[in-house]
Amino acid sequence: MPVEKINMPQLGESVTEGTISSWLVKPGDTVEKYDPIAEVMTDKVNAEVPSSFSGTITELEVEEGETVSVGDLICYIEIEGKEEDSTEEKASAPVEETPVPSGEETAKEKPRFSPAVLTLASKHGIDLNDVEGTGRGGRITRKDVERFVAEGSHSQPSKAEKKESGTTQTAEKQPSQKKSEETVLESGDKEIPVTGVRKAIASNMVTSTTEIPHAWMMVEVDVTNLVALREKLKNKFKQEEGFSLTYFAFFVKAVAQALKEFPELNSQWAGDKIIQKKDINLNIAVAKENELFVPVIRDADEKSIKGIAKSVHTLATKARQGKLTSDDMQGGTFTVNNTGSFGSVQSMGVINHPQAAILQVESIVKKPVYMDGMFGARDMVNLCLSLDHRILDGLIAGNFLQKVKENLEAYADDTSVY
Amino acid sequence: MPVISYIQAVTKALKEEMRNDDKVFVLGEDVGVRGGVFRATDGLYEEFGEDRVLDTPLAESAIAGVGIGAAMYGMRPVAEMQFADFIMPAVNQIVSEAAKVRYRSNNDWNVPLTIRAPYGGGVHGALYHSQSVEALFANTPGLKIVMPSTPYDVKGLLKASIRSNDPVLFFEHKRAYRLIKGEVPDEDYTLPIGKADVKREGSDITIITYGLCVHFALQAAEKLEQEGISAHILDLRTVYPLDKESIIEAAKKTGKVLLISEDNKEGGIISEVSAIISENCLFDLDSPIERLAGPDVPAMPYAPSMEKHFMMNPDKVEKAMRKLAEF
Numbered sequence: 123m124p125v126e127k128i129n130m131p132q133l134g135e136s137v138t139e140g141t142i143s144s145w146l147v148k149p150g151d152t153v154e155k156y157d158p159i160a161e162v163m164t165d166k167v168n169a170e171v172p173s174s175f176s177g178t179i180t181e182l183e184v185e186e187g188e189t190v191s192v193g194d195l196i197c198y199i200e201i202e203g204k205e206e207d208s209t210e211e212k213a214s215a216p217v218e219e220t221p222v223p224s225g226e227e228t229a230k231e232k233p234r235f236s237p238a239v240l241t242l243a244s245k246h247g248i249d250l251n252d253v254e255g256t257g258r259g260g261r262i263t264r265k266d267v268e269r270f271v272a273e274g275s276h277s278q279p280s281k282a283e284k285k286e287s288g289t290t291q292t293a294e295k296q297p298s299q300k301k302s303e304e305t306v307l308e309s310g311d312k313e314i315p316v317t318g319v320r321k322a323i324a325s326n327m328v329t330s331t332t333e334i335p336h337a338w339m340m341v342e343v344d345v346t347n348l349v350a351l352r353e354k355l356k357n358k359f360k361q362e363e364g365f366s367l368t369y370f371a372f373f374v375k376a377v378a379q380a381l382k383e384f385p386e387l388n389s390q391w392a393g394d395k396i397i398q399k400k401d402i403n404l405n406i407a408v409a410k411e412n413e414l415f416v417p418v419i420r421d422a423d424e425k426s427i428k429g430i431a432k433s434v435h436t437l438a439t440k441a442r443q444g445k446l447t448s449d450d451m452q453g454g455t456f457t458v459n460n461t462g463s464f465g466s467v468q469s470m471g472v473i474n475h476p477q478a479a480i481l482q483v484e485s486i487v488k489k490p491v492y493m494d495g496m497f498g499a500r501d502m503v504n505l506c507l508s509l510d511h512r513i514l515d516g517l518i519a520g521n522f523l524q525k526v527k528e529n530l531e532a533y534a535d536d537t538s539v540y
Numbered sequence: 541m542p543v544i545s546y547i548q549a550v551t552k553a554l555k556e557e558m559r560n561d562d563k564v565f566v567l568g569e570d571v572g573v574r575g576g577v578f579r580a581t582d583g584l585y586e587e588f589g590e591d592r593v594l595d596t597p598l599a600e601s602a603i604a605g606v607g608i609g610a611a612m613y614g615m616r617p618v619a620e621m622q623f624a625d626f627i628m629p630a631v632n633q634i635v636s637e638a639a640k641v642r643y644r645s646n647n648d649w650n651v652p653l654t655i656r657a658p659y660g661g662g663v664h665g666a667l668y669h670s671q672s673v674e675a676l677f678a679n680t681p682g683l684k685i686v687m688p689s690t691p692y693d694v695k696g697l698l699k700a701s702i703r704s705n706d707p708v709l710f711f712e713h714k715r716a717y718r719l720i721k722g723e724v725p726d727e728d729y730t731l732p733i734g735k736a737d738v739k740r741e742g743s744d745i746t747i748i749t750y751g752l753c754v755h756f757a758l759q760a761a762e763k764l765e766q767e768g769i770s771a772h773i774l775d776l777r778t779v780y781p782l783d784k785e786s787i788i789e790a791a792k793k794t795g796k797v798l799l800i801s802e803d804n805k806e807g808g809i810i811s812e813v814s815a816i817i818s819e820n821c822l823f824d825l826d827s828p829i830e831r832l833a834g835p836d837v838p839a840m841p842y843a844p845s846m847e848k849h850f851m852m853n854p855d856k857v858e859k860a861m862r863k864l865a866e867f
Contacts, residue, residue, distance in 0.1 A: 238795040238826040258866050264795045264826035265744065 123200050126175055128159070130194045140164040141189040142196065147179045153199070160196065177201040238264040244315055246271050323414055330475040334391075335511040338470050340504055341523045345486055348372055348533040349501040355539060363428065367539065370460045371431035373483045376529035377458050378402050378422035384522040388455050390476045391512050405454035405474055406434060408441040415441045416457060416474060417450045427539040458483065462503070471508040478513040481526070482506040544724050547717035549691035550580045550656070553698035554618060556728060558588055561616060564702055567594035568603055568620030577622055578658060578717055604630035604655060608638050611653040616702055624659035624711060625668045631676070638707040639682030654701045658714035660752060660802055661840040662851045670840030672803035677709055678780040678812070684733055685780040687711045689754035691722040693777055696731030704733060713752040720755060734778045736786035742772035745864050746790050748813055749800035750776040753852050757800060760858035769865040779809045784816050791817045795826030798864050802852045805833035827867045832860045
């Protein structure tokens with residue numbers, strides 16, 4: 123009585139593995155050919171694996187819940203006597219019987235586009251899901267896209283609508299391109315293709331706002347002393363160091379110090395856990411024409427104010443010259459954004475995913491402030507904090523902001539920037 | 541316009557240039573009394589005499605060397621290698637001297653020499669009478685390599701080569717000699733060296749090739765047109781230096797490029813064409829750049845079945861073109 127192997131069958135063309143969700147047999151059970159022996163779950167279908175032979179199950183090789191590749195051994199079966207024709211039908215039989223969705227969808231599962239097709243699609247703002255492929259295996263050819271463009275955009279919206287009600291996952295992935303299908307171009311309107319950095323920003327912003335539950339708070343800080351201090355130092359500093367001593371450096375320093383005390387702010391959401399980062403690497407936002415970069419000041423807590431000013435200067439220069447490297451961009455744990463440089467006094471920052479919070483430093487504004495029994499002209503600044511409410515609550519964020527405020531108000535005439 | 545054969549166009553160009561300029565003379569093995577083994581110099585000896593139509597010893601290095609010396613002295617020699625396969629003994633003269641004289645002498649000297657040589661297979665010529673040798677010379681700056689496909693191009697380009705002030709290797713496909721006929725005007729004209737030529741306009745696939753393969757591609761394109769496949773065919777004409785601009789334009793036109801050569805595949809002219817396209821046309825490409833060429837074996841075999849296997853033909857070309865169109 124020969125022992126045969128039963129392997130993981132191919133459940134659909136593009137399926138490469140499946141998870142045995144439950145066994146329907148146990149060793150010693152007798153089964154007929156085509157009797158279901160296990161339930162399998164793949165990313166495509168849930169199906170039963172039929173036995174390829176009649177016989178007695180001798181050994182189960184895979185635990186329930188285990189994921190195995192197509193063709194891998196899942197169990198042994200002992201066959202009763204008269205088996206001549208069984209060998210040729212090994213394991214391959216169930217293909218047709220499983221409820222594979224439809225051929226069309228299978229083909230669309232992994233579309234591969236040539237550079238020419240992608241170039242044309244982005245140039246004309248085309249969702250390639252709407253284009254019918256005439257190439258080998260349904261591939262979309264350059265001519266297909268050209269034809270699609272030539273046929274005009276009037277046929278586009280209807281198809282797009284149909285598409286959207288059908289599936290949503292592609293729409294989620296490419297939010298930036300969805301817009302163009304709904305808007306109507308009028309004469310004189312200018313179409314600007316969304317590419318490169320703009321596209322990356324768009325996609326990151328959508329990820330941040332859709333994934334992160336943002337909460338927002340603001341404190342007002344009296345930086346009169348800081349303003350006086352900087353006024354005193356700035357000319358000499360510029361002369362000696364060759365770059366400017368900006369307010370921003372003082373703010374970054376104050377934030378880095380506060381983060382040391384409140385590491386909760388210096389953390390990331392990771393699904394089932396929160397990762398508190400040890401290093402304090404601060405992203406700063408640097409704009410270049412219509413592009414926005416967030417390069418990183420590494421170990422900001424270990425740097426002096428001068429050191430930070432220098433890093434800011436270097437990164438901003440690099441950004442303007444387009445010389446930022448991927449090293450310059452990676453590893454940020456918290457973001458400080460100098461919105462004040464645009465004259466803003468209040469703003470709601472979008473968190474730099476997957477960080478926990480972003481701090482916006484607004485414009486320093488002279489205001490009448492009631493203190494010590496009278497009104498005085500003070501330099502006031504708003505600090506706006508957006509926080510990931512999954513990671514942080516108002517209390518801790520408030521304490522952190524208070525700490526930043528303290529640090530800033532502690533700058534005095536004798537503070538050293540070195 | 542009279543219709544003449546490829547080889548008649550060679551003879552015509554030589555004759556016209558020799559009449560036109562006393563400094564032009566031909567030299568080579570059996571080019572004189574015999575009129576050349578392929579009859580390319582037929583009638584020249586009778587018309588111009590033994591002083592301008594020189595039968596040389598069987599020494600290719602001397603044919604090239606004498607040509608270089610005469611050229612430096614102010615003559616416009618047209619040297620013939622009886623078969624391109626025999627050019628090897630002359631490589632040192634061609635590569636080390638002819639190609640470099642202008643550069644080495646800082647423009648004091650130059651070599652207005654044309655070396656003609658029949659190349660290519662499909663004539664049952666076996667190893668030493670069938671080779672394509674262009675790739676051997678195609679990374680030698682200072683040389684130009686012209687490989688025309690039609691009688692019209694032959695006449696215009698050979699005349700341009702003879703008038704060129706620098707050395708030109710002029711390779712003629714020996715199977716095309718009597719196979720390919722075309723209209724050639726009697727008037728004097730030249731065609732620019734270094735310029736490719738669109739032999740057929742199309743929109744589905746781009747074929748870039750040279751020499752006899754141009755005709756295979758044209759034939760296949762004719763057939764495929766009935767199936768609705770429109771082929772754009774670029775004839776390189778000069779394979780070194782390459783006409784980058786035309787190559788890029790042709791590749792971008794359809795985004796699907798098939799490169800064809802009778803030569804061995806690796807390291808051939810079309811490999812360089814492929815590099816130019818991949819450097820310049822990434823975002824216009826709709827398929828991988830395809831190369832159709834001879835197998836990487838030492839030479840054209842003698843046995844007819846083996847020769848057929850090695851040699852390019854319209855069927856192979858048609859198959860490759862259809863495959864690319866369907867991609």
